[in-house]
Amino acid sequence: MRLLRAELLKLRTTPRTVVGLILPLLAIVVLGAVGNITGDHDASTVVGDILEVVGFASVIALILGVLIVTWEFRHNTIAGTFMVEPRRERVLGAKTAAAMLTGALLAVIAVALALSIAYVWIGGDPGVSFDVSGRAARLVAAAALWGAIGVGVGAIVRGQALAIVLSFIWILIVEPLVVGLYDTVGRYLPGQVLDELAGGAGGDNAHIATGAAVALSFAYVAAIVGVGAALTVRRDVT
Amino acid sequence: MIEVTSLSKRFGETLAVDNLSFRVEPARVTGFLGPNGAGKTTTMRSVLGLVRPTSGSATVLGRPFRNLDEPARRVGAVLEATAFHPGRSGRNHLRVLATEAGIPGERVEEVLALVELTDAGKRRAGGYSLGMRQRLALAAALLGDPDVLVLDEPANGLDPAGVRWLRDLLRQLAERGRTIFVSSHILSEVEVIADEIVIIHDGKFVASGTTQELVARASGGVRVRSPDVARLRELLAARGAQVADADGSLLVSGMPQEAIGELAAANGVVLHELATERASLEQAFFELTEGKA
Numbered sequence: 001m002r003l004l005r006a007e008l009l010k011l012r013t014t015p016r017t018v019v020g021l022i023l024p025l026l027a028i029v030v031l032g033a034v035g036n037i038t039g040d041h042d043a044s045t046v047v048g049d050i051l052e053v054v055g056f057a058s059v060i061a062l063i064l065g066v067l068i069v070t071w072e073f074r075h076n077t078i079a080g081t082f083m084v085e086p087r088r089e090r091v092l093g094a095k096t097a098a099a100m101l102t103g104a105l106l107a108v109i110a111v112a113l114a115l116s117i118a119y120v121w122i123g124g125d126p127g128v129s130f131d132v133s134g135r136a137a138r139l140v141a142a143a144a145l146w147g148a149i150g151v152g153v154g155a156i157v158r159g160q161a162l163a164i165v166l167s168f169i170w171i172l173i174v175e176p177l178v179v180g181l182y183d184t185v186g187r188y189l190p191g192q193v194l195d196e197l198a199g200g201a202g203g204d205n206a207h208i209a210t211g212a213a214v215a216l217s218f219a220y221v222a223a224i225v226g227v228g229a230a231l232t233v234r235r236d237v238t
Numbered sequence: 239m240i241e242v243t244s245l246s247k248r249f250g251e252t253l254a255v256d257n258l259s260f261r262v263e264p265a266r267v268t269g270f271l272g273p274n275g276a277g278k279t280t281t282m283r284s285v286l287g288l289v290r291p292t293s294g295s296a297t298v299l300g301r302p303f304r305n306l307d308e309p310a311r312r313v314g315a316v317l318e319a320t321a322f323h324p325g326r327s328g329r330n331h332l333r334v335l336a337t338e339a340g341i342p343g344e345r346v347e348e349v350l351a352l353v354e355l356t357d358a359g360k361r362r363a364g365g366y367s368l369g370m371r372q373r374l375a376l377a378a379a380l381l382g383d384p385d386v387l388v389l390d391e392p393a394n395g396l397d398p399a400g401v402r403w404l405r406d407l408l409r410q411l412a413e414r415g416r417t418i419f420v421s422s423h424i425l426s427e428v429e430v431i432a433d434e435i436v437i438i439h440d441g442k443f444v445a446s447g448t449t450q451e452l453v454a455r456a457s458g459g460v461r462v463r464s465p466d467v468a469r470l471r472e473l474l475a476a477r478g479a480q481v482a483d484a485d486g487s488l489l490v491s492g493m494p495q496e497a498i499g500e501l502a503a504a505n506g507v508v509l510h511e512l513a514t515e516r517a518s519l520e521q522a523f524f525e526l527t528e529g530k531a
Contacts, residue, residue: 002337002338002339002340003338005337006334006335006337006338009330009333009334009337010323010326010334013323013326013327013330013331013333013334014323014325014326015325016325017325071323075320075321075322075323075324076317076318076320076321076322077321077322077323079283079286079288079315079317079318079321080315080317080321080335080378081338082287082288083286083287083288083303083309083310083313083315084309084310084335084338084339085309085338086287086303086304086306086309087304234290236249236283236288236289236290237283237288237289238249238280238283238288238289
């Protein structure tokens with residue numbers, strides 16, 4: 001517990017980094033929401049479209065997860081952390097929990113902002129045809145899991161820039177390529193599965209059942225964080 | 239107490255530490271000397287559980303570091319001066335470590351005062367001078383009021399007043415029974431600060447003992463100044479003394495001062511100076527490590 005408190009304190013005491021991540025998220029949510037409302041919109045789907053933008057919270061959660069691990073290597077604080085708690089798997093567990101909490105919080109803020117804009121601008125209930133709170137919960141869960149994946153990737157790669165670049169290459173290039181070429185395999189890749197969990201894009205026929213998406217999402221997170229933890233415990237801190 | 243037993247560590251092709259054994263006793267300041275790349279940092283990191291030995295062991299207070307209960311209250315360490323997030327204030331850096339270790343917040347203020355950073359504590363640590371960074375690192379090491387202190391080059395970047403302050407602090411801690419293990423490349427500093435010294439080279443043990451012992455083992459040499467340097471050098475060499483040039487005079491070892499004077503007189507060589515140089519740790523160090531290079 002004190003390790004988790006310390007991880008959250010680390011985040012709170014680096015205001016520049018955290019604000020630097022939250023501001024773009026808020027900006028994108030506002031711009032996306034306003035863009036959706038002012039454009040040609042169907043009143044029954046506009047709330048769903050606006051919530052779509054909240055998916056960006058997952059990207060920020062991923063980056064934050066990576067940072068929570070990699071900045072300790074970048075700034076040489078990892079030795080101090082491991083001397084206070086030599087059971088390194090616990091340190092990584094606390095980091096995973098902190099990233100999940102922060103990722104979820106970011107998504108909650110983004111959802112609240114998006115919905116406020118939608119309801120205030122449109123004025124009253126636009127006649128939503130889907131379960132808003134269900135969709136919001138999926139977005140929050142996805143952001144939390146992306147935060148955990150960030151910690152796992154950060155622990156495996158250790159280099160800050162490299163970890164972030166590799167993550168984006170995977171999400172923006174590798175997965176879309178595999179999905180485009182071999183959809184039957186592609187739909188089971190981590191990014192696609194988590195997108196499905198978040199109540200993602202839809203429209204194409206690459207869907208897998210929600211239950212399977214949830215199970216696979218947790219399996220991926222456990223595997224990536226597990227590999228990160230195993231490597232962290234075994235590696236030398238030089 | 240720190241005990242290193244037959245410790246070896248291989249990084250790929252490089253054998254950084256080679257079958258090294260020594261002990262660091264409590265209530266003493268023990269200096270850890272060796273040229274750059276001798277394996278000091280790897281040894282210290284093995285002691286601190288950060289590096290896994292290839293073979294052999296390193297224990298602190300009788301246990302491997304990773305098996306210590308509440309390690310922050312047993313062992314404090316300074317490894318790198320710049321080991322903090324630059325955006326975090328000095329005080330917050332210590333608060334984070336205190337929270338991790340379960341150490342109360344008041345202790346943060348105590349150690350800040352101890353290293354004279356109370357006023358600078360609220361500023362971003364990224365803006366600290368090297369000396370302030372060293373003091374912040376030392377504050378972090380002292381946070382748990384540990385029994386054992388492991389300091390890798392703690393005097394780096396301190397001004398002369400800071401070095402004196404560090405020396406006094408370490409001496410006080412040693413007098414209170416703490417085990418202090420300090421590496422440094424500043425030999426003159428170690429000579430003043432350390433009661434005991436462990437010397438390594440190329441990852442191997444070279445020598446250990448009290449500072450006085452090691453200094454005594456170094457032949458100090460005799461400085462000889464003469465208008466007829468060339469002749470004197472021949473005479474000395476013929477008697478088997480080692481002769482080195484030193485700014486126009488000769489530095490002679492392997493022959494006592496009196497014998498040199500008598501030799502010069504017997505051969506009618508004029509001497510302008512004949513003085514025994516005090517042996518320094520620096521000489522001891524170079525003599526001990528040279529043979530191993």
